Structure formats: C-alpha cells, structure tokens
Amino acid sequence: MHVLGVSCYFHDAAAALLRDGVLVAAAEEERFSRVKHDFSFPSRAIAFCLGRAGIPARELDYVAFFEKPLIKFERILQTSLATAPRSAGVFRQAMTGWLLDKLWVKSLLRSTLGVPAERVLFCEHHESHAASAFLCSPFDEAAILTVDGVGEWTTTAVGTGRGNDLRLSEEIRFPHSLGLLYSAFTAFLGFEVNEGEYKVMGMAPYGTPRFVEDVRKVVTIGPDGAFALDLDYFSFHYSPTRTFTPRFERLFGPPRPPGLPFFTESTEFPAYYGDKPGNFRELARENQRYADIAASIQAVTEEMVLAMARHALARAGSSRLCMAGGVALNSVANGRILRETPVTDLYIQPAAGDSGAALGAALHAWHVVLGHPRGFVLDHAGWGAEPDPGAIEDVAAHCGLAVERCASEERLLDRTVDLLQHGAVIGWVQGRFEWGPRALGHRSILADPRRTDAKHVVNTKIKFREPYRPFAPSVPVEHAAEYFELGEPARHLPGRFMLLVAPVRPEARARIPAVTHVDGSARVQTVAAECDSRYYNLISRFGEATGVPVLLNTSFNLRGEPIVSTPQEAFSTFSRSGMDALVLDRTIIVKGPS
C-alpha cells in the first residue's frame, strides 16, 4: 500500500511517499524548482517520489495533506474580522491566495494525481508535526512537543505518543506563537522571515542578553512553559508587511535596515563587504546593540522551549521527547534540552519544519487513521534523488578541467583527503540528497577545520555569507565525545541531523578553530558508519592522516540559492565559486593544476 504525504502553500512545499509504512522517498520542492523555500504545489517532488517508487499516481492508495485548509481559512477570516479595518491588506492578500488555490487543494490533488476523493485525507497541522516527530522515532512511547509559527489555530502543542497512536492533549493558539515571536525579532534585526532565523541564532553569541527583561515585556511566560504575547507590540496578525508595531520600536529602538552588512568589533569585516566605512566604530557599536537584542530573544526562546519540554515530559510521564515544528530547528535550544532537562532520549527528524509535515501526514494516515503497527525508524536523511551516472559523465566530459575517475573507493578517499589536507575546499556530491534544510554529507562543501582561515576562505571564496555565522563540524559518532560535550553521542539521533549545538571541549577548541563558534560551541553532525559509509570513511581517513577526525561541512549552495541536487547544478555552483575541487560520486574534477 502506498501513501503520499503533501505539504504546500505556506513555505517549504514537500512530498513524502510511504510503501507499507516504510519511507521510500521524500524531498522538498525547492530542490527541483530551484526556488528557495518554494511553497507552490510540489508537483516535481511528487513526480520524483512516484518515480522512485516505480508507480503511477493512480496506484496511490491514499494521499494525505498536512493540514485542514478550511479551519485555517476560518482562522484567517476571524483574524481579519477582529482586526478590521487594519487588516484590509492582509485580507486582500489572503483572499487572493485562498480563493485561487488553497481552498481547492482536494480538487487539485484529485485532478493532478487521479486519486478518488475518498482517498484524499487531511491531518491537522500540528498532528502532522507530531506524527513526523514520534511515528518514525525509535521510541515505543514518548512525550511530544510541537512548536512553530502557526498551523490552523494551534501554534504549540504537547501530547503523548504510544505505539501507533498519538494524542495531543494541550495547545496554545494563535496569535500567541513562539515561532511568530522569533520571526518578529528576525524581521526587526533586518533579516527575511522564514529565512533569517538561523542568522539571529548565529548572531546571538556575539551579544550580551541585556534586553531579556524587555523581551519579557512582550511575552509573558508561565512556569509550565505556557506563554502569551502582548499584542500591543505585534502586527503580524493584521499587517501584510510588518510584524511589530511602533510600540515595539519604542522599546527596542529603531529596527536594523535590511540588507546592510552586519559586523561588530568582534566579528570579521570580510572583503566582500567592500571598503571599511570611515565610521566603522560607530556602526559596530550600533550593530552590537542588535547583537545584544539577538542574544536576548535567543535566551528567552531557550528558556521557553526548556519550560515547555519539561511540561511535556511531566504531562506524559516520560523521559523521552519527540519534537517538531520550525522551532525544533533551533539547535541551540535542543542542545540545552538534552543538558538541562530530565530528557534521556530526544528525537527530531531532519525536516522538522513545515516540509517535514508531508512525512507526518503520511505517517499519521498509515498508523493512526489506518491502524497499522509501527516498524520504520528514520535514522538517516538520504531520501532524495541520486546523482545520475550519465549526468556525471556528461559533466566530466565537457567541463574542460582536470578529471580523475577513481577506480576504487580507496583511491577516491585518499585523493579527497589529500586535497583537503592541502587546503582545498571541496564540493562533495554523494548518494541521495538530504531530506530537510541541512547538508549532511550528501550535498556538502567540505574543508579542513584545523585551519584558522578555513571559515574565512569558505566565506570569501564561496558562500559570501555573514561572517558571524558558524560552520558546522562532521565527526564520526565514535569520536564525537572527544571533541564535543554531547553526553552519549550515539544515543541522540538529532546529532546525525545537525540539530544539536554542544560546547566544544576546551582542550579541542584550538584543534578545530574553523568550526568553533565565538562562544565555544559547535552545531555538530555525528556520522554513523551504517548510514553514511562513504562520508564516515572519508572523515575517518582524514583523521588517520591528520589526527583530527573532523571535517568542516557546509551546504553545497551559493548565497540565496537552494542546495544543489544534480551533477549539473553542482558543477554550475562549482564553476561560479572559488571551490577548488568537485567530487561527484567517484569522479574528481579539479580546478587549476591537479
């Protein structure tokens, strides 16, 4: 039996396909359309999933949509009503989308896929999140916590999963939303909502949380993690363009203009920012205030997530926790949950945001609605498309650069390690691309983390991203505890998905400076031999050669673009950047003298 899960029309559209309850394929639409955070109907992702399963759409047994559109529509109408006439802009914008597309999801799924109406199922947004968190976890029972911007009405939910059932018992409803609170600060700090939240998280360690008491004025937090926003400070519920009010600005000062380079006295001022301004010190002082605000909202967010996690555990009477929703991608908060709550085991699947709800909807249909027992654990992220060997050969034949086709695995690993040791920055394309927003060694850019200048080199030659954002380390799970304070690394699957930030051991910081953030932390990816054998062997081989089994791993894309999928896209990115070598399966392409 085949169940297709679909999410779309908000951000990060995606599709996931189960065969008899086991995941066959899952992918976000942006990987195919090349539109970052593409929210349109995921026709390409669906076609990929069906192709991977080898079935036509008409053979689908069920199609599960990740939310209940009519309840969401009701929320938007009620919000417009309650905030009229200020909501005129939101109303006009929302109605266009809803009347043209979103209300007709069922018809669209039926007409596109040829599936009868009774086989199209709808799962509530946070139930989809909860299902994606628990039903593919390794736990028989666990507490569940889902936190995001907003679904239909729910913004936060707690519940319990047991066997093939899950129950969400409590919730917090719109407009009170931790995701929207964080997004309001993201916009205030000059970043794009649903895109710049990582930047706020990266900026936070450069600041001092001296505005925490001011943040507490805009959100009241209960001891059990329940919270309420003071809506005098927010306009996201009635304005299509602004998420905070003038009162918010009176509290925190003027917002940071979008698009301006961010730097402080303690960050770099990279060459791609242009010439250093004459009033550098004055601008750095002003930016320091923004870094302090970022540190403050991050600190309050962590406090709220920790309180909610404790509440979810207490309600469920469990020491295991499954999390999902966009806030579950806040890897700093996740690391603190492991260190500072009674949690013994934590599970978050790699696409914890809205794209992952496609998987959740399919799992919910299979297990909860249809009653099938569990048996599938999502323990790796490689559920996308593989590089086509013909496309690799085509790229190699026409690239005009030095090409080496490695006859053996040993040769591939030795040659790649040699390049890394000599300071090369390498594009690494292996196996099926990742499910979720993180590059985990399938579509990655790799470098030597021992080099103090590696972060600068990757930033200036390739990524052109803000200098305060850290790069992540990949480490074989057996070696993780030598470098990072992760407790029992093998026990925590979120570590495989780069969803935990942990302190770098003080004695290890000088050995891996390029992946140690300014506060001594790192967003670690642990690599297991049974899941990613080639990547695991590469890091291990690098460790044998250098004594440091760690690689710098960042996503294989240029700024503003989705992560690459195909060999052609990888070569295009390679050509337009300062990368030194490109490894496509067993083919190595090197710029300049090889």
Next chain:
Amino acid sequence: VQSAAVLWVLYYAMLVPLAYLSRASRSRSPWRAGARRPAWLARTTRTDDLLSARRQF
C-alpha cells in the same frame, strides 16, 4: 479586476460592519491587546477516524 472588486465589496459590506458590531465581544477575543495570563488550552479535536480525516475541516 472583477474578482478584486468583488473582494473589496465583500470586505467593506460584510467584514467592517461585523468588526464594529463585534467590538463588545472583542474584550474576550484572543486578539485583545495588553498583557494576558499564559495558559495551556485543552485540545479537543482529533482526526484519527477515516471519516474525519477525509474532511478538510
């Protein structure tokens, strides 16, 4: 253009008067401004039966 016009007529003919009429109940609404007491709300809906899962609402 026609759709836009219909939307605006709908908006002003229906939503704005309703909004003002409902002002009295707004003090109890979730959009009320000012500090509020945070609380978890009991969740009542479930979609685990096939009939419910087939519905968009």
